[in-house]
Amino acid sequence: MTSAFSDGFCDSSVRATIDLIGGKWSMAILWQLLQEECRYAELQRRVGGISQKVLSAELRTLVGAGLVEREVVPTVPPQVTYRITEEGRSLEDVFAALHRWGLQHGG
Template sequence: MLTTGGCPKTALSIKDALEALEGRWKLLILFALSTGNKRFNQLAKEVTGITDKTLSKELKSLEANKLIQRTVHATFPPTVDYSITAHGMSLENVMEALHYWGLAHRQEIIGK
């Protein structure tokens, strides 16, 4: 696609995607949720380096973009957990491409 040059419509869809995934945390949160539903504290532990405040903000944004679902369970006291939606799972190809590129990038920049 790159080699055939940048058409404006392609740039638009890339911009949409980048806006939904903005920042360094959202994909990492989705990645953590890909192994199963998690509670807030579990996520805070698994997504290394994130603060509670940022995690809370990112979860809201991911929910607004229909990438995750927040569920309140009717236990006593009520418990809340987060799960990845089918739309969130559809980011698999993006994550895979980023994963392989990240490996190559590490080689290029850090490995030399």
């Protein structure tokens, strides 16, 4: 692990990851979807404090990155469900580390 912090050569990989998932909203969305799939309105409620505009934009980015998938059931009105992909599920280690840190340091 130490090498990740003593060498700069891997820096771009971490920065790209931070750019992709490091935003407060994208992390909160991924965290919710890692727990269970969710319909749009429920996701907005669970994330909390996020506007529809920002939530839609964040979801587009996460879907585009292959971390989240969007399923539309053509009922009236249509039901839109978001769920984590296998690729997104691979972020569990990151969130598990966040979770452990939060428990230890949240006070």
